[in-house]
Structure formats: structure tokens, C-alpha cells
Amino acid sequence: MLFKTRSAAVYGIDAHLIDVEVDYLGVPLEREVFAVVGLPDAAVRESRDRVKAAIKNSGFEIPSTKITINLAPADLKKEGSGFDLPIAIGILGAYGALAAMEMQDVVLVGELGLDGTLRAVQGMLPVAMAARAAGVKHLVIPESNAREAAVVEGIHIWPVRSLLEVRELLNSFAQGGQASLLQPLQVDSRAMLAHAEEGVPDFKDVRGQHVAKRALEVAAAGGHNILMIGPPGSGKTMLAKRLPSILAPLRFEEALETTKIHSVAGVLNRDKGLVTHRPFRSPHHTISDAGLIGGGMNPRPGEVSLAHNGVLFLDELPEFPRNVLEVMRQPLEDGNVTIARAAMSMTFPARFMLAAAMNPCPCGYYPDKERCMCTPPMIQRYVSKVSGPLLDRIDIHIEVPAVQYKELRSGQVGEGSAEIRDRVLRAREKQHERFGLAQRGANPKARKVFANAQMSTSDIRQHCELNSEAERILERAMLQRGLSARAHDRILKVARTIADMEGQESIAVPHIAEAIQYRTLDRGYWS
Known part of the structure; x- marks a missing residue:
């Protein structure tokens, strides 16, 4: 099954939205095969080990099979650990652990710990500005990055602390936003100035x-x-x-x-x-x-x-x-x-x-x-x-x-x-x-x-x-x-x-x- 999520990559001081496509082979294998393509750097390639541990320690079981993750467009180099979260959500969606929904209006960025918690990444403000420019409604990011992104008006910033909270939030989106206790963060940046x-x-x-x-x-x-x-x-x-x-x-x-x-x-x-x-x-x-x-x-x-x-x-x-x-x-x-x-x-x-x-x-x-x-x-x-x-x-x-x-x-x-x-x-x-x-x-x-x-x-x-x-x-x-x-x-x-x-x-x-x-x-x- 194919499942698509969206993320972003930072180049210089600007960000570009990236499509994260996850596909798995339905035939069980003796050993799991996990491939990331689309010009990933070392930090992105290493995400497979963090993502597998985070999914397992969050209470989900993924059968041994071949998983292919494509980061598109494939001609742009992808750097950093911020792709951990969209890759993990893509895997859960591909295996049916998420409610069916359209993910075009959601951008996910964040580094995963082995226990499923989310850690901050660099360059979140350019990501928020790029997401708003593309007409995206929701940006799901680590809690410690939230105030930085919330200074951008016109987009909902959702601060989350773990992979389980992200799953709960996305399922609530599929149900019209009625099931989540989370609220988007808002800051008065002009009052700060x-x-x-x-x-x-x-x-x-x-x-x-x-x-x-x-x-x-x-x-x-x-x-x-x-x-x-x-x-x-x-x-x-x-x-x-x-x-x-x-x-x-x-x-x-x-x-x-x-x-x-x-x-x-x-x-x-x-x-x-x-x-x-x-x-x-x-x-x-x-x-x-x-x-x-x-x-x-x-x-x-x-x-x-x-x-x-x-x-x-x-x-x-x-x-x-x-x-x-x-x-x-x-x-x-x-x-x-x-x-x-x-x-x-x-x-x-x-x-x-x-x-x-x-x-x-x-x-x-x-x-x-x-x-x-x-x-x-x-x-x-x-x-x-x-x-x-x-x-x-x-x-x-x-x-x-x-x-x-x-x-x-x-x-x-x-x-x-x-x-x-x-x-x-x-x-x-x-x-x-x-x-x-x-x-x-x-x-x-x-x-x-x-x-x-x-x-x-x-x-x-x-x-x-x-x-x-x-x-x-x-x-x-x-x-x-x-x-x-x-x-x-x-x-x-x-x-x-x-x-x-x-x-x-x-x-x-x-x-x-x-x-x-x-x-x-x-x-x-x-x-």
C-alpha cells in the first residue's frame, strides 16, 4: 500500500516542501528491507533505525517486509533529522494504523527519539513560511520548535511531544477535528517586539x-x-x-x-x-x-x-x-x-x-x-x-x-x-x-x-x-x-x-x- 505525507527541507535560509512517499511489499520476508531514496544524506539514511525503534516502542508492530521511502523531488539533496516524523507517519499510514485522510494540507517535521518522543530541529521558521506560502493549513512539529514557527500567521501550528500524539492528532483531523485535546499554538509576536x-x-x-x-x-x-x-x-x-x-x-x-x-x-x-x-x-x-x-x-x-x-x-x-x-x-x-x-x-x-x-x-x-x-x-x-x-x-x-x-x-x-x-x-x-x-x-x-x-x-x-x-x-x-x-x-x-x-x-x-x-x-x- 502506498501512503504519502509531506515534509520540508531547508536550503540556505529558505525551505522547500518535500513529498514523502512510503510503499511496502505485501509479501513477508525473513529480514526487513528498509530503503530510502531521493538523495538522502547520512542523517536521513540513519533515520530508518530511529524510526523502527520509535514505532516499536510506541506500541506498534510492523511485519518484516520491504519498505521503500521516496523523498520527492528526487534531484534535491535532503539533509537533517527532520524527516523522521513524516517517514514514521508514512509507515503507519501504509500499514493501516492511521485513519484514511488527505495529507496534502499537513506538513510534518521532527526528529524521533528511540522511545517515540519528538526533538527539535533547526530551521523551523523557514519551514513554516514555506508551508504558508504553499497554502498548507497545518504544521505538526516538536513542542520545543512551536514558538519559533508560531510567529508566522495564517497557518495552524500544532506542538506535539511524541509519535502517539501525532497519530491521535491526525486521526482527529480525519474525524473533523473533534477527537483531539491538542490546540494550535498562537503567539503575539508584535507584542514581543x-x-x-x-x-x-x-x-x-x-x-x-x-x-x-x-x-x-x-x-x-x-x-x-x-x-x-x-x-x-x-x-x-x-x-x-x-x-x-x-x-x-x-x-x-x-x-x-x-x-x-x-x-x-x-x-x-x-x-x-x-x-x-x-x-x-x-x-x-x-x-x-x-x-x-x-x-x-x-x-x-x-x-x-x-x-x-x-x-x-x-x-x-x-x-x-x-x-x-x-x-x-x-x-x-x-x-x-x-x-x-x-x-x-x-x-x-x-x-x-x-x-x-x-x-x-x-x-x-x-x-x-x-x-x-x-x-x-x-x-x-x-x-x-x-x-x-x-x-x-x-x-x-x-x-x-x-x-x-x-x-x-x-x-x-x-x-x-x-x-x-x-x-x-x-x-x-x-x-x-x-x-x-x-x-x-x-x-x-x-x-x-x-x-x-x-x-x-x-x-x-x-x-x-x-x-x-x-x-x-x-x-x-x-x-x-x-x-x-x-x-x-x-x-x-x-x-x-x-x-x-x-x-x-x-x-x-x-x-x-x-x-x-x-x-x-x-x-x-x-x-
Whole structure:
């Protein structure tokens, strides 16, 4: 007898529905033959032993015969342990242990324990979104995956704990839903986002560093990358960790997109089920290029993708291997990462703010001649670990000096994140109006420009016009410092952001002058 169920496979950060066809030979055999076809990986092939034990320990007896499971379409590779549940249900249905019913409206995903209990799998949010897009009514999944999938509206999410509960639920579907005590899970994901800001580090804890705080505010307002240079203990890491607190709250669409990436990578907090804060990722400098960008035999998202819609903080920037830093060029420019393999090519989103920090020299105390003992060649070798093309892609370079004792011991509380974020949001609102963000939702093919930092060359020409005096200041800076064309565009983007923060339509002299001051490394910092 042939019995069909439906499941899903995750590729990249998207899922595709898979038909699971189970057929058995009616002639008893001395030894059971269990074949899985349709490009299964090792985890799917091993499911036969888990499935047989789970069925037996759930109280069902399957006679020894030949069982063939086909995962269609057969030309897509099937990975992971999530096919355990649909295969087990297909076997029970083929042997008549389920009430006859149409399974096209049900998708089943889950790993089985040997005792028949269900365990969580990765990538459940993309599965729920794919099932909804295909018009499926019911998604039956492990209880620990339920909150993650329930943020998707328009589909019934059924959390189950064992194979027996799934059988009971499916039999109730065949009877019109009258026999089951289970209820679909519902969560108010928008309410979760509304309370997302609790417990975030606040800028009011920072003593002094008014220039650095201003630079971070500008960076947040325009989505600009920023590099902080200063001695150990000056507060670079403390400042960077508070950067997400002044960014705009996640929109629901952004939260879903971010959660998909975290779900596929297996780092999602399943108790919440939704990423409600803008991510802040801070990988150690020993990370590999595959760990930062993503990769592996079956490509998985890296740190740049896990920081999507948030902040990627690279502390001790020169300590990262140069080849690791160089692979960030593409995501910094394009906002995505494409990983190509012989059998497949996957693209992961990677639109993030880069916040980096570094010491000015190996000992960290340059230019304090009393404390710094580094020679010019030592400093040059240290600084040259970060390439010029990478520095060109960082809009703001700011010096973070050591905090003075009086500022450190001052009882005066600094400006908090709430006040700074209000100004950031006002500047972002002007950018949304400029780039037509409100109208873009109806046009999915529209170019995605959300902030000044993402402006193209044509956008810069259109929105960053200078008067004659500002033009002379920029020209003088370009000639004296030998700035590149990319640095020229970065200065104009930052100046446009500063003007937005001031509520000005045109870029004035103070705006362009401040933007030039944020190019510390172009001013011959080590000369």
C-alpha cells in the first residue's frame, strides 16, 4: 500500500516542501528491507533505525517486509533529522494504523527519539513560511520548535511531544477535528517586539567620551560603519556594546528575516521564538574566514549573516588574520554573501553595521611617548594588518582617548540612549522619506536603500549637493590628504547624515567639516 505525507527541507535560509512517499511489499520476508531514496544524506539514511525503534516502542508492530521511502523531488539533496516524523507517519499510514485522510494540507517535521518522543530541529521558521506560502493549513512539529514557527500567521501550528500524539492528532483531523485535546499554538509576536528594549545596555553608563558618543550617534543615524582607535581601557568595547540601544527598533519584517538566519544556524532562543533585539555579534579574532562569512560542505550562515539587521563588532581589528578581514569586502558593499560550491550556490543576507576597535600601536599607548616604546617599523607592521581598501569601506574613523580621572569620578550622569535614539529616529525618518521606504512595500523589485550609508553614486549626486564654500573645503581635504574616490563618497554620505540630524535639506560647511574630521586615519594619525 502506498501512503504519502509531506515534509520540508531547508536550503540556505529558505525551505522547500518535500513529498514523502512510503510503499511496502505485501509479501513477508525473513529480514526487513528498509530503503530510502531521493538523495538522502547520512542523517536521513540513519533515520530508518530511529524510526523502527520509535514505532516499536510506541506500541506498534510492523511485519518484516520491504519498505521503500521516496523523498520527492528526487534531484534535491535532503539533509537533517527532520524527516523522521513524516517517514514514521508514512509507515503507519501504509500499514493501516492511521485513519484514511488527505495529507496534502499537513506538513510534518521532527526528529524521533528511540522511545517515540519528538526533538527539535533547526530551521523551523523557514519551514513554516514555506508551508504558508504553499497554502498548507497545518504544521505538526516538536513542542520545543512551536514558538519559533508560531510567529508566522495564517497557518495552524500544532506542538506535539511524541509519535502517539501525532497519530491521535491526525486521526482527529480525519474525524473533523473533534477527537483531539491538542490546540494550535498562537503567539503575539508584535507584542514581543513592543517589549524588546528591556535590559539593553544604556549610554548613560558611559563617562566622558562625548566626541565618540557623537560619532556613534552619527553612525547609527545613517547606518555608517565606524572604527574606534584608542588605548586599552578607554571604553571602546563599552561604547560598541551600547550601539544597538540607539538603533531603530526592529520592524516585524526585519525580525522575521533575522530569525530565519538564527533558526537555520541553530542559535535561536527557542523559548522566545523570535529575535526581538537588533543582533550584536562579537566574534573572537581567532575566527576563520568560513566562520565569519559562512561556509562548510553544506553552507551555513557566518557571523556577518548572524549580524544581519544589527551590529558586527570586531575588537582588536589588527589581530584578525588579514585573509579573514579581506573576505568582508563583498558583504560591506553588497549587503549579502554568496557561497559557491560545486553542487550548489547559496546567498545569505548580510546587511549590518560594522563597528571595529583597535589600539594605535602594539602596546596600545601611542602617541604617549612616556608609555609607548614601539618603534615606527613596529607600528607600521601593526597598522598594515588592516588593508587600505577595507579602511576605505569604513565611513567613520574616530579617536577614543583615555578617560580623565575627573570625568571617571564625576557624579554627573551622561545622556541616555533614549534621548540619543529619538534624534537617530528623526534622522532615519527623513531618510525613509527621501528613499521612498513607505512606498517600497508594494514593489518587491525596488532597490533596497534604507539609510544614507547605502546610497549609490547616482544617489550621492542627487542628494549630496554642496555650495561653493563646502566644495572648496572638500577639495582642499582631498588634495592635502590624498583621499580616494571611495573616501570622497563616504565623506559626502556622512555629511548628508549630519545634515539630516540637524533637520537641514542642504549640506552646509559645518556638516562637511565634521564629516572630514571623522576620517582620522586619512589625516596621517601615525605621522
